[in-house]
Amino acid sequence: MGKTLRLILGDQLKSNHSWLKKPDNKVVYVMMEVMQEQEYVMHHVQKILAFFAAMRNFAHQLTKKGHHVIYLKLDDKQNAQTIEGNIKHIIKDEDIGRFEYQLPDEYRLDEQLKQICEKLKIETGTADTEHFFTTRYEVKEFFGDKNFLMENFYRHMRAKHQVLMQGSKPLGNKWNFDHDNRKKYDGKSPLVPPIEFNHDVSELKKMIDHKKVKYFGEVDEKHLAWPLSRNEALKLLNYFCEHLLPHFGTYEDAMLQQHISLFHSRISFAQNSKMIAPHEIIGKVLSHYDKHKHEITLAQVEGYTRQILGWREFMRGVYWAKMPEFSKLNFFDHREKLPEWFWTGKTKMNCLSKCIGQSLNYAWAHHIQRLMVIGNFALLAGLHPDEVDAWYLGVYIDAIEWVEITNTRGMSQFADGGIIASKPYVSSAAYINKMSDYCGDCHYDHKKKTGDKACPYNSLYWNFFYRNADKLEGNHRIGMMYNIMNKMSRDEMDEINKLAGIYIGTINEL
Numbered sequence: 217m218g219k220t221l222r223l224i225l226g227d228q229l230k231s232n233h234s235w236l237k238k239p240d241n242k243v244v245y246v247m248m249e250v251m252q253e254q255e256y257v258m259h260h261v262q263k264i265l266a267f268f269a270a271m272r273n274f275a276h277q278l279t280k281k282g283h284h285v286i287y288l289k290l291d292d293k294q295n296a297q298t299i300e301g302n303i304k305h306i307i308k309d310e311d312i313g314r315f316e317y318q319l320p321d322e323y324r325l326d327e328q329l330k331q332i333c334e335k336l337k338i339e340t341g342t343a344d345t346e347h348f349f350t351t352r353y354e355v356k357e358f359f360g361d362k363n364f365l366m367e368n369f370y371r372h373m374r375a376k377h378q379v380l381m382q383g384s385k386p387l388g389n390k391w392n393f394d395h396d397n398r399k400k401y402d403g404k405s406p407l408v409p410p411i412e413f414n415h416d417v418s419e420l421k422k423m424i425d426h427k428k429v430k431y432f433g434e435v436d437e438k439h440l441a442w443p444l445s446r447n448e449a450l451k452l453l454n455y456f457c458e459h460l461l462p463h464f465g466t467y468e469d470a471m472l473q474q475h476i477s478l479f480h481s482r483i484s485f486a487q488n489s490k491m492i493a494p495h496e497i498i499g500k501v502l503s504h505y506d507k508h509k510h511e512i513t514l515a516q517v518e519g520y521t522r523q524i525l526g527w528r529e530f531m532r533g534v535y536w537a538k539m540p541e542f543s544k545l546n547f548f549d550h551r552e553k554l555p556e557w558f559w560t561g562k563t564k565m566n567c568l569s570k571c572i573g574q575s576l577n578y579a580w581a582h583h584i585q586r587l588m589v590i591g592n593f594a595l596l597a598g599l600h601p602d603e604v605d606a607w608y609l610g611v612y613i614d615a616i617e618w619v620e621i622t623n624t625r626g627m628s629q630f631a632d633g634g635i636i637a638s639k640p641y642v643s644s645a646a647y648i649n650k651m652s653d654y655c656g657d658c659h660y661d662h663k664k665k666t667g668d669k670a671c672p673y674n675s676l677y678w679n680f681f682y683r684n685a686d687k688l689e690g691n692h693r694i695g696m697m698y699n700i701m702n703k704m705s706r707d708e709m710d711e712i713n714k715l716a717g718i719y720i721g722t723i724n725e726l
Contacts, residue, residue: 218313218338219244221306223299225325226253226267227616228318229274230490231446233346235318239282244310247275248288251297251427256324257606260433262440262579263613264424265417270444270489277445286310291423299325300332307338314339319352321345321532321618323539347490348529349377355533364534364635367392370526379498379525380518392522393465393515400651401470401478405463410477411455412441413448432559433576433611441578442485442613449486453497456481457504462512465519469584471567471652476574480582481520484614494524523583531622534636543605543621547633548684550598555723558607563726565672566658567648568593579613584651586612591628592642596676597720601631639693642680645671666711672719672726679716682709 220243222235230236249268268290275287288295288302296302306312315333319342320326333340344351350373358369371391374380380387401407418437443449456464460479467478486492498521505517535542557563561573571585581590586608594604601624608624609615626636645662649655655662655671664670665678681688681697689698701709719726 218311220314221312223317226271227489245285249290254429257610259610260579261431261435266442273445316341318343318345350529352536356537366530369530373525388514393518396515397465397519398469407475408459415440446491449492465516488614535618535622545632547631552598554603564659567654575611596680601625601629644677645673675712675715678712
């Protein structure tokens with residue numbers, strides 16, 4: 217019948233997948249770098265280099281173990297530059313009688329591969345990636361016709377997988393220690409440097425430049441810091457447990473100018489490319505906690521577990537329940553273009569300059585920098601969710617659409633009208649000042665709503681509620697904001713709205 221061709225995508229680098237248990241001379245694996253995947257959105261240069269380098273390493277390891285791997289580099293002459301074109305060529309050249317692929321995590325690729333299979337004149341089949349705790353549609357099936365609520369799903373997952381449980385009750389008699397995990401960094405716990413790797417990707421950089429790949433962001437091509445193999449991912453996890461986990465939960469929302477990651481694990485790229493699995497991460501964190509309970513509180517461990525077992529799985533489930541319609545939602549009908557400084561970091565607003573600058577320099581920012589600084593401004597300023605999505609999908613090394621668009625269009629921009637979050641995540645400058653050291657060095661005054669050098673977040677915040685009253689006033693979770701706003705004098709509200717209009721009209725100069 218001929219050989220079987222199996223496709224492995226760039227975010228399917230799972231070395232202990234059941235496909236790979238032992239070599240089979242009737243199975244050919246194909247991995248490919250294609251222009252198709254460089255052009256659907258413009259990516260950060262570190263994202264491209266890290267994916268290509270990790271893919272090449274993965275293919276090398278498979279070959280060493282005796283698997284037959286065809287690896288198409290971006291500059292190979294025989295590369296058709298599309299997944300479909302390359303598959304067709306290999307089927308013809310290698311006497312292939314069956315084609316298989318692992319289910320992609322992006323709707324776009326899922327549709328493309330289904331269409332490819334419909335056209336092929338050979339047998340086709342699919343396999344699970346064996347990565348997630350949940351199936352694609354588990355969230356949808358769990359909620360049925362009810363509103364999606366992450367906390368309910370998280371509790372279900374804890375009980376189902378017996379994570380941080382005592383029988384049917386949560387450890388510590390509390391499901392959620394979020395209230396304990398919102399502290400500004402106070403200097404009481406010494407900061408340690410993040411673990412960084414040291415990869416020379418200068419030849420890869422030359423290659424993508426030769427192929428005229430469009431990208432943005434910065435890279436030290438002699439010292440790419442991200443993990444590019446399973447062994448490095450495991451080192452990163454061990455380092456997190458030993459040095460960062462004891463203080464992770466307490467300071468997970470804190471932001472600093474001089475230390476970009478504080479106590480965050482920075483394992484998201486390794487996890488989203490499947491070099492390491494979520495059950496392995498949680499297993500290691502729990503076993504470390506069991507051995508070091510005198511050093512680590514339950515709140516630290518629960519905060520981290522909630523992100524992986526709860527939020528990550530929930531977001532994937534929402535993605536598969538709501539796509540492709542989700543990608544078009546624009547609840548507030550926002551239309552503004554992305555400011556030019558999203559591509560440079562050059563703005564007088566220090567918090568945005570630092571968070572965007574960090575994103576451009578490192579292809580990474582932690583969840584509060586993404587949500588409550590950059591995303592918060594985008595929502596308050598009425599930026600079009602299509603533009604916000606494209607920027608987030610391109611800039612972050614861990615951004616794959618299933619996790620990016622749910623966090624961005626859903627939680628951050630509330631463009632889904634409340635599928636994911638029960639209220640918009642917006643704040644004035646007071647929150648940013650409370651959780652960071654950004655405001656003290658800023659051109660703008662975080663205490664002022666109006667007048668000279670008043671922080672843009674303040675007037676934009678109240679203007680957001682004012683202009684969206686018809687959509688938001690009935691939301692019980694933000695009723696207090698409308699009570700406060702309704703007590704403001706008409707003159708004060710007019711001044712706020714006037715300044716907000718000026719700031720939005722001169723957004724590139726802020």
